[in-house]
Amino acid sequence: MNLSERLNEDMKQAMRSKDKFKLSTIRMIRATVKNQEIDLKRTLDDAEVLDILSREIKQRKDALQEFEKAGREDLAETVRAEIDIVAEYLPTQLGEEEVKAIVQQTIQETGASSKADMGKVMAALMPKVKGRADGKLVNQVVQQCLQ
Numbered sequence: 430m431n432l433s434e435r436l437n438e439d440m441k442q443a444m445r446s447k448d449k450f451k452l453s454t455i456r457m458i459r460a461t462v463k464n465q466e467i468d469l470k471r472t473l474d475d476a477e478v479l480d481i482l483s484r485e486i487k488q489r490k491d492a493l494q495e496f497e498k499a500g501r502e503d504l505a506e507t508v509r510a511e512i513d514i515v516a517e518y519l520p521t522q523l524g525e526e527e528v529k530a531i532v533q534q535t536i537q538e539t540g541a542s543s544k545a546d547m548g549k550v551m552a553a554l555m556p557k558v559k560g561r562a563d564g565k566l567v568n569q570v571v572q573q574c575l576q
Contacts, residue, residue: 432478432518433462454514458485479560485515523562525570531557532570544575 430438436459443452461481466473473481489512496505523531535554539546550571558567 432475432482433473435518436462450510451514454511458482458515458518461485476559479519482515482518483560486512486519489515520561523558525566528558528562528567528570529574532567532574536571536574541575544572547571547575550575 436455440452440455440459443455458481462473462478465477465481489508493505493508493512496502496508532550532554535557536550539549539553541547541550551568554567554571555564
């Protein structure tokens with residue numbers, strides 16, 4: 430079952446269980462996926478749906494920071510719950526140690542030796558960790574390893 434089918438099934442399940450919050454969150458994700466399909470005039474594969482889910486998580490994390498900064502705990506709690514729901518569809522996230530191991534392997538493969546080679550390392554690294562690690566974390570680990 431691909432991600433789009435899983436989203437549809439989970440939406441039906443949320444309807445049956447009358448879980449309005451989960452239903453609205455899944456509908457929001459499906460709407461984003463559908464809009465992208467309309468723009469591209471084709472159905473999306475799992476990798477493209479994963480990109481959308483990662484983008485949705487990133488947007489919600491940014492919103493969460495803003496709500497916490499503004500002291501809006503009610504909105505922050507809602508966004509946290511949405512993040513939890515969207516995260517169910519992402520592959521398990523890599524920990525910092527796993528990312529560090531992949532970064533060091535990629536640095537050896539590319540022959541990078543200084544921060545000037547960071548772009549080359551990131552270009553080779555991002556496809557390996559796509560959807561499984563946060564870009565900020567990857568960036569920080571690469572900077573640490575290239576010092």
